[in-house]
Amino acid sequence: MNISQHRSHQGARLCGVQTLALALAAIFAACMSGTPHRSWNGTPVEPATSAPHLVGVNWDGEPLDLAQLQDRVRIVFFGYTFCPDVCPFALAKMQQLYRALGPRADDVAVVFVSVDPKRDTVAKLSRYVPGFDRRFYGVRLAPDALDRVADDFGITVRYGRPPDGGDGNRYFVDHTGTFFVIDRRGNLRLTFPPSARAGDLLPDIEALLEDAGGS
């Protein structure tokens, strides 16, 4: 066998190896697409842990215990009604999500928690939250309860200073805008950043709705 014949033979063998590798990769990909493995749009909370205790008063004056919304997927996020720019759009995204879910929205509890109990009275929440959807929860926590819940969820709440000589009721509240997703069993499963769109949440929420049993 001369050198050129040897190279030609080696080339054919290499080509065959590449072909085999490609075929195996294609078969592997095909097999993987059929498995129940799921990649989430949200950031998984691993290991999934029980959702923090959260008890307050809903906008309708009724007590609200997050744990009692069992068998429903829950989306919890924090804000305040005087927030002009970000919070209304967080609620608007939940409207879009509800529209996309259709009748399945009844199995998803949207829970807006005020970080501003001083100004966000239950009466104030009752004029704000149901304007987006009457099925949404708008929860006022007592200030000490809010501190505990903030610690348990690991969120930041910082109150700005009212303008000098101005209205003491005018201040901003810096706060975490994360969406926390809790599965039907009450486990905190996923988080989404404030910039997440309804379309980002939708497939994950649908998967959690279908996952009747488990974490």
Added chain:
Amino acid sequence: MSHRRCSVWLRTRCARMLNAMIATFAIIGACVAPPAATETPVAAAGDLTVLAPAAIVLPSSAALYFAVVNHGNSDDTLLGISCTTARAVELHQSLEMHGVIRMRAHPEGFAVPAHGRLVLEPGGRHAMVVAPDLDETPRALDLTLHFARAGDVALRVPVVDPSDLATGDEAHS
């Protein structure tokens, strides 16, 4: 099938799959791309034109959004906004860092760079209407924008639903 023919068949197959995937993603991309904001000016003064005004008015808060295009060679500044049906209108910016939303006032105004644009949009620069004096949600707010060079611009801003401005309308199941 020989090695060579098999390899060519696989490559062709892979290329077709790749093209199909690219086409699929292109379709998805086209579907989810946000609609371009209307470029029809609704107000003008000097070198400036104002586009796509929208307001959201809620029981405790109200915010304004629009874009200003500067066609001139000189920078300008949006110094402030006045509204006859509000105590004040303030220029603010929402900022997000590590998931925490912060709001900062910009009493110095917002720059409108030469041959550039200023965009007030949800989650970014915006104008907050302080204590709007409204009996019910209006159909529009009448404002005057105050610019350092171009002067005053009267603007009628339609009130819209927040979901009309929130990104995410592509949420279809």
